[in-house]
Amino acid sequence: MCDLARQQANLNASDVEAVSGFVIWPKMRGRNIFPMCCFCNTGSSMASMSGDYGEGEEGRQSGVVDTTSESTTVSYINFSVPFGYSQVLIARAASRRSIAPSGFAATRCYSLPAEPNDVAVLGGGITGLATAHYLAQSNPNRKVTIYESSPRLGGWLHTEKVEIDDGHILFEKGPRTLRPAGNGALTARLVNQLGLEDDTIFTLKTAPAATNRYIYYPDHIVRVPAPDPQKGFVANASALIYALTSEPAFKGIVSRVLLEPSVSARDPSVTDESVGDFFVRRIGRRLVDQVMSAVVHGIYAGDIYQLSMKSLFPSIWRLEEEHGSVLAGLVHNMAEGAKIPAKEVDFINAMKQPYPFSSDFRKNFRRSNVFTFRHGLQQLVDKLEETLKQQSNVTFQLDQDITDIKNTEHNVELEARSSTRQSLSKHKHTHVISTLSPDTTSRVATSMNRDFLNLPVCPTPTVMTVNLYYRTPNLNPPGFGYLIPLDIPIDQNPERALGVTFDTAYSASTPGDKDFVGPMQDTVSNRGTKLTVMLGGHFWNGWSSYPTKEEGLQMAESVVGRHLGITEKPAAHSVNLNYNCIPQYTVGFEDRVKRFHDELSMRYSGRLRVAGNWVRGVGVNDCIRSAWEVARELDTSDLTGLEWLVKPKNWVSVKSLLFQSESHIHKDGQKTKPLTQRFRYIRGSNQGLLEFYRNTCDDFREDSYDTSTIHSSLLSLRQIQATIGSLTQITLGHSHPIVGTA
Template sequence: MRSQLSEHVVVALLKPYYTIPGCQSSQSSSRSFHSTRTPPTCRSGMTPRAHRHQQRFNWTARNQTIASAERSIGEPVNSQAYTSNVAAQRSRGWSISQSAEEDYAILGGGITGLSAAHFLTKEKPTATITIYEGSKRLGGWLQSQRIEVDGGTILFEQGPRTLRPNLEGSGITILELIHDLKLTDEVLVTPKDSEAAKNRMVYYPDHLVTMPGPGQGFFEILWKLITEPALKWVLPGMYNEWFNKPRPKHLEDESIGDFLERKLGSTDAADNTVSAILHGIYAGDVYQLSAKSLLSSAWRTDGSRGSIQRGTVDLFAKGVRIISARDQSLIEKILPGLDRSFMEHLARYASVYSFKDGISTLVTALEKSLRANPRVQFKTSHRVKTLKYDQKEGLVKISTKADHQESFTKVISTLSGPNLSSITATHENPDPLPSLNSIHSVTVMVVNLYFPDPDVLPVHGFGYLIPRAIPFDQNPECALGVVFDSDAVSQQDAVLGTKVTVMIGGHWWDDFSEYPSQDEGVAMARAILERHLKITAVPTATNVGLHENCIPQYTVGHDARMKKAHFELMKAFNGKVAVAGNSYNGVGLADCVASARDVVTNPDGNLESALTGLNGFLSERKYEILDLKEARKDMRRHVELSHKSRGGKKKDR
């Protein structure tokens, strides 16, 4: 469930700090509405101008800024290496040695599981890999479907539909995957100057409100901040936040809603705007989701400086930026190998991007690549019943049938936390992984509608999201948001027309024991469009999906629970079972691919130090100083060297 109201001033206060876990609907066990419905602004994304270099920047210039930057964030930056996770485990008496026979099992054939298998084939080419998938199909929440209509075909997306061209963090791992699978020619770009890029909207209280952003003048934005009820919190909130004091030291975590109220002085930001953004990313409740987990940088700065704005201004004035050591390591390792012209094209023109045949292009290409490898075996329609550790043999045993077991030296689970916990339960120990079992997920109904009239929409843009404070009479269906698919990604259909996707449910359905039928879903979606957009036309093609428990909720205390989960996994499996996917480190599509890469390669480059996939929760995140001026110089040098090494002229795109 890793998405966003794009480049909007209204969320400028939060934008630099969003960790956006993102596979809301895209991975092996996640579905990603974030990249689809929640425009990209809230996500923590690296801006195009910050396309960082691949080599450590000028260390002299870097060191000159360390002291002042440390004061800006209120804590040491990269002052010492982490304590070795491997050493920590050995000190507890846990063995982490690996058999000479490397035999891996991957539980789940969604995007996380397929990505994990892909990275394993690169890191461990002699290992054998078995992928277990309980259903007949691969891809998990990634579901691109071609539908026949009069005159041709159209493409419906049930999961994520777009990606952001970020270099920072998880975004670069998707670009690496695209490069590995040779998919650059399949990419479709939504330009930065398009209506979809410029118009990201919320609906409050009874009309659409375009968020301040690119293409709008200063006075237009100012007038909107003064007159729009959805944005009335911005100016007084910024004033209150500037003079805010650091949070109480005893406060270990709080909800995003409580965090915003404490920082901005009212509940308006959470109720009228930010809850809409979170509906688009997590389909979750702003008063349940964790500020520490989802706004980690803002949370850190708040604890040290009090004012997020002051900390940001200080760093900007010094010409530096704080970047996590993990993200910097990924950039240095991955960026040199990427196609120069493709990267330049994305950086210069793309607001978001997708593929000619939809996001499932990634699944198709991964499956084709993995099936061509004789050391990879697929077992679809094989639902894992039990997962046990044989201490004597040092192997993990998997059973899909009562009378059959297979043994593996290492297992990577991309199942949801509760699903993994259920297959590890025994009569003696019915809940061996209580922390993973406690992860709650929400259910979302996704309704695709196609109208043959290309002008059925009264406005154009990426779409709109619906905040929690909208009056009930404006949203009795419990809708989360609406995506204007025809605007968000063009050139995927063979015929003209208008495609719209309506998302319904999420945390509003937490107490539901039954859900609407497909016909009821279409009727609800049409009622929403008629009420909000005055669309009364009848769609000629529809597609409805009910995605139960599709988006995990990182509620207050998530980091602490995942730290406990690490030790629970170590106790149960001695470092032989690792986890990846949207239950843990991000609900977005890119986050799922990144977690798959991390659990295989580990940011430190040691496969076995990954252990459980949750090692990152054991200590505070490590950060480095990025000198932007030196970074740009190094980036230019890298581009020149990369171009020369390829020995060709720049490819026009």
């Protein structure tokens, strides 16, 4: 507490004691003092002690709390009675927030923040609509207003229905499928809430789209080695040996992986490096350029030598830091159990709660590799829009481009411009949640330091998608699609394509197709072949203009002609240019986000928060998770929505979670075997976690468990498999999905 604040509170220096992360006001002399140092920003608003922190009567007991812990529980103070000589605590999470960065001194002192009963949501994409849904759902009396700059809602989820002679086909201009793993557990609940279970199309794990994934190197399509359920052990082993010894893309994988532990760990002074540089150090340049760069093209449309290893794959970054070797860390995890961020445990527990899924949906969700909907992924945002418009506390403001977000003494004031009416309007709200890009948010948040305009948090490349439909079926090999790496001769990819998806592979075209469960998307009598070519991404960085639609179509036809041998003219097509569509977590991203977080918190005191595809991940499931969290934590003041990125992650051992108790009593009174007995042979493995959840959690027994939640508990292992997929797990076929799959 600074001297100026102490003078205002009429306290002596002896009345204030600061001890090792605690700030204690022992003697308040019966005065209802608002204990926040508005002058040096070393205090914390009392509103931050509400909501998730200390619910119930226990939370209202005064005491001392270690604020250096990520999971701090904060006491309430009853402002309706005198304090007397009771001790009062102000918890300050993160010493980083306790002292304002140089040059960012707070300029205004505000009163206790208002209740979040009038919330503006900026952006009408999947994050914005999901945020509004969760806000309205949690409090029917809360007013929610959605501002969208364009005439349509849905953002990047955009499905086009194209009519041809004998029916229609669907083209996805953005994402095309969702994955049930990880944050897909939350998406499944949203699907249920919106009544979309019967319209869900599941691609089963045994389908070619789930087992066959390809890369293009150097002049032909190469299947990523993975077990084929249609073949026996000998055939799969032979295919694996052939790929590792004969395909140029995979030569040297085994030897480089085995030698990885002998490579020196990075210098402790290195705080971040690119994904490419990290793996070049660990396993050599060939595998990075020939395989892993293709995986990064598929996820981010980005340059593997620009993206941040620490931000994108913190689990692997930590393995080298703790064990000196990625492979040694993986071996250690197999013996001692992998580690996951403590906050993921809270998410797992939330997803473990019983949910009224239909038995068929639960069964199919468990069996699926990806899923979509009868009318494409846009059906998800269309249903959200329809549901929100039925709620009296939700309003939409379309064609409203936000030009200013100003923090005032009592509220947040927005200025919006209509492109059609060329007029400005002003709106006041208690809180604002921006799902816009960080650079757009900083540009319009004029209460922030203007220096941030020259410090972009994350660049966003532009990607062109070209949908093609051919009347001839099976023009592509069976599978999901292929990705194109950096290290490919220019004459094989002069168009700078990122990859091609085989869209026929994730939707049934004939009734009763054994690879799918659910309705059909396309109504044409002839199955045909449907593809999507992705062009641009980081290859187009710095371009002042992009190809026209006609040029894009020609480029896409050239790509599939050269790579797949398709000479037929498409019967239907659609070309779409997605400007600034995928955030790039470039080297130094974490530091830039910390500065953004500090500035946002200081200037808006929790009234302006952020969510979107740059907070939790670029996938649709990640956006829904980001929306769920920012809405869930809105009643907790002084947050920005970036705590997941800026707070130190408390890594928790999965093994410690598994062995918290030796037995478990089910509701039916049956006592299970001790965990140590049921887990003795498969300790630390995915199957071990599956076994644990099936036998110890009522909500996860065979008749009711949702495997997506189990996958959530394996987050760190999934991240390892997704990235090192091209290193140790690529032979298992766990390479990350192509652009547009979340």
